[in-house]
Amino acid sequence: xxxxxxxxxxxxxxxxxxxxxxxxxxxxxxxxxxxxxxxxxxxxxxxxxxxxxxxxxxxxxxxxxxxxxxxxxxxxxxxxxxxxxxxxxxxxxxxxxxxxxxxxxxxxxxxxxxxxxxxxxxxxxxxxxxxxxxxxxxxxxxxxxxxxxxxxxxxxxxxxxxxxxxxxxxxxxxxxxxxxxxxxxxxxxxxxxxxxxxxxxxxxxxxxxxxxxxxxxxxxxxxxxxxxxxxxxxxxxxxxxxxxxxxxxxxxxxxxxxxxxxxxxxxxxxxxxxxxxxxxxxxxxxxxxxxxxxxxxxxxxx
Amino acid sequence: xxxxxxxxxxxxxxxxxxxxxxxxxxxxxxxxxxxxxxxxxxxxxxxxxxxxxxxxxxxxxxxxxxxxxxxxxxxxxxxxxxxxxxxxxxxxxxxxxxxxxxxxxxxxxxxxxxxxxxxxxxxxxxxxxxxxxxxxxxxxxxxxxxxxxxxxxxxxxxxxxxxxxxxxxxxxxxxxxxxxxxxxxxxxxxxxxxxxxxxxxxxxxxxxxxxxxxxxxxxxxxxxxxxxxxxxxxxxxxxxxxxxxxxxxx
Ligand SMILES: Nc1ncnc2c1ncn2[C@@H]1O[C@H](COP(=O)(O)OP(=O)(O)O)[C@@H](O)[C@H]1O
Ligand SMILES: [Mg+2]
Numbered sequence: 241x242x243x244x245x246x247x248x249x250x251x252x253x254x255x256x257x258x259x260x261x262x263x264x265x266x267x268x269x270x271x272x273x274x275x276x277x278x279x280x281x282x283x284x285x286x287x288x289x290x291x292x293x294x295x296x297x298x299x300x301x302x303x304x305x306x307x308x309x310x311x312x313x314x315x316x317x318x319x320x321x322x323x324x325x326x327x328x329x330x331x332x333x334x335x336x337x338x339x340x341x342x343x344x345x346x347x348x349x350x351x352x353x354x355x356x357x358x359x360x361x362x363x364x365x366x367x368x369x370x371x372x373x374x375x376x377x378x379x380x381x382x383x384x385x386x387x388x389x390x391x392x393x394x395x396x397x398x399x400x401x402x403x404x405x406x407x408x409x410x411x412x413x414x415x416x417x418x419x420x421x422x423x424x425x426x427x428x429x430x431x432x433x434x435x436x437x438x439x440x441x442x443x444x445x446x447x448x449x450x451x452x453x454x455x456x457x458x459x460x461x462x463x464x465x466x467x468x469x470x471x472x473x474x475x476x477x478x479x480x481x482x483x484x485x486x487x488x489x490x491x492x493x494x495x496x497x498x499x500x501x502x503x504x505x506x507x508x509x510x511x512x513x514x515x516x517x518x519x520x521x522x523x524x525x526x527x528x529x530x531x532x533x534x535x536x537x538x539x540x541x542x
Numbered sequence: 543x544x545x546x547x548x549x550x551x552x553x554x555x556x557x558x559x560x561x562x563x564x565x566x567x568x569x570x571x572x573x574x575x576x577x578x579x580x581x582x583x584x585x586x587x588x589x590x591x592x593x594x595x596x597x598x599x600x601x602x603x604x605x606x607x608x609x610x611x612x613x614x615x616x617x618x619x620x621x622x623x624x625x626x627x628x629x630x631x632x633x634x635x636x637x638x639x640x641x642x643x644x645x646x647x648x649x650x651x652x653x654x655x656x657x658x659x660x661x662x663x664x665x666x667x668x669x670x671x672x673x674x675x676x677x678x679x680x681x682x683x684x685x686x687x688x689x690x691x692x693x694x695x696x697x698x699x700x701x702x703x704x705x706x707x708x709x710x711x712x713x714x715x716x717x718x719x720x721x722x723x724x725x726x727x728x729x730x731x732x733x734x735x736x737x738x739x740x741x742x743x744x745x746x747x748x749x750x751x752x753x754x755x756x757x758x759x760x761x762x763x764x765x766x767x768x769x770x771x772x773x774x775x776x777x778x779x780x781x782x783x784x785x786x787x788x789x790x791x792x
Binding site for chain 1: 634643644
């Protein structure tokens with residue numbers, strides 16, 4: 241029995257050589273399907289990470305009054321860094337702001353005296369700072385209000401703008417994400433299974449005659465199935481692995497493609513569980529399809 | 543060994559087999575004869591379970607076919623060797639692999655498989671083709687592969703559907719001897735043929751004459767003969783409808 245089974249498994253591998261083109265086409269179709277699913281998943285994972293990672297990140301745009309004493313402002317900048325949940329600070333002196341403006345207008349770097357000689361000594365631009373926080377508070381609303389008030393009450397500060405936009409999107413995603421993520425994954429899995437299973441099943445039509453003959457000479461179903469299971473599993477496994485290699489390759493080509501403002505998105509590769517699922521699912525469906533191919537009895541016709 | 547009672551079979555509304563009744567004992571040899579389309583293949587297909595029993599009863603090698611479960615089919619087929627009218631051999635596999643199939647299905651040890659395949663192949667004159675893919679063989683050689691595959695497992699029951707249809711007279715007479723040998727070893731053989739010449743080579747055999755799906759004649763008392771209804775006209779030969787000459791020849 242054991243020997244027969246080993247022989248059948250070996251035969252399952254050998255038989256794939258009997259219909260090379262069928263196997264190649266099936267493999268290509270499975271690879272394509274897994275690859276497309278993988279691309280979709282990468283998009284989903286990247287989005288999920290982007291929206292989930294900026295947990296409560298809030299930026300405050302702080303404007304000082306024009307003409308404020310720079311030494312005072314700079315001292316305040318130093319103190320901002322000690323605020324709770326502080327993550328980052330971007331500052332512009334009026335001088336820097338003017339130069340930045342000049343660069344935008346003329347497309348090249350130049351000193352502000354050259355660009356705006358009439359503004360020397362009476363720069364109308366304020367000093368500004370973009371302070372980012374990643375608060376982990378029970379009551380985010382209250383923290384937002386308190387921090388905003390604190391910044392507003394700093395000496396010389398004219399205006400404070402809170403920009404919790406990313407955060408709101410993130411919060412919406414964290415709330416809805418579960419309801420989107422799992423059905424999407426389930427649907428994708430179902431689709432992948434159907435397509436791969438059907439492809440493998442079609443490839444077995446080439447062997448329908450053989451299945452019939454085996455049954456006619458008295459082969460029990462497991463005997464007929466075993467080589468086909470090996471065939472289906474191998475095609476699924478190879479297709480899954482091939483697709484993963486292609487995905488990884490594609491990923492390495494494009495992962496830094498979206499790292500420009502204002503997106504600053506880093507494309508993420510699939511986590512290990514999803515990689516495993518992308519190989520396991522086609523393998524299992526390949527086997528299931530082979531199993532079902534022998535469910536009917538083609539030797540028993542009308 | 544083979545018992546058939548009131549067995550009928552219909553394809554849609556066409557009755558291919560009508561109320562067949564006969565019995566064969568162990569070691570019997572039966573010529574199943576009759577014109578083309580008489581229902582010979584249909585009867586044999588019923589006997590190896592390729593068609594389900596719709597009406598009547600049948601048993602082969604102590605297995606009742608009318609109550610046979612789907613999962614019992616492999617067991618039936620391991621008792622019954624079949625030479626199919628359309629061979630049913632795998633063209634991309636070698637002669638050796640095709641003949642060995644029934645033995646491998648039974649899980650025989652490899653040395654035994656080799657030994658028996660060799661012996662049968664030699665008896666059928668295929669020993670020089672063992673490694674040839676069956677698709678490359680001539681029709682007659684393929685037919686001998688089909689016969690060898692049925693012989694190789696020494697079945698209790700051998701069903702052969704026109705097994706010498708593609709062979710010349712000389713070779714079919716030689717093969718007839720092999721079938722007789724098989725019978726001598728104790729197997730029950732049903733041999734479908736419409737060759738009177740061949741039937742003369744085995745005068746002791748039983749004969750069942752089928753026509754229009756019904757048993758019209760038999761040479762032993764174990765078969766029930768149905769008389770043809772009188773009002774039915776016998777068709778003789780085939781005639782073409784007269785050519786339509788109205789518009790002249792095309
Ligand atoms: N699967 C089928 N569907 C419909 N008619 C069939 C089928 N198989 C056989 N028949 C018909 O049944 C009749 C008997 O066929 P068969 O048993 O093959 O005859 P024989 O083997 O004696 O030449 C024929 O008229 C044939 O056309
Ligand atoms: Mg026939």
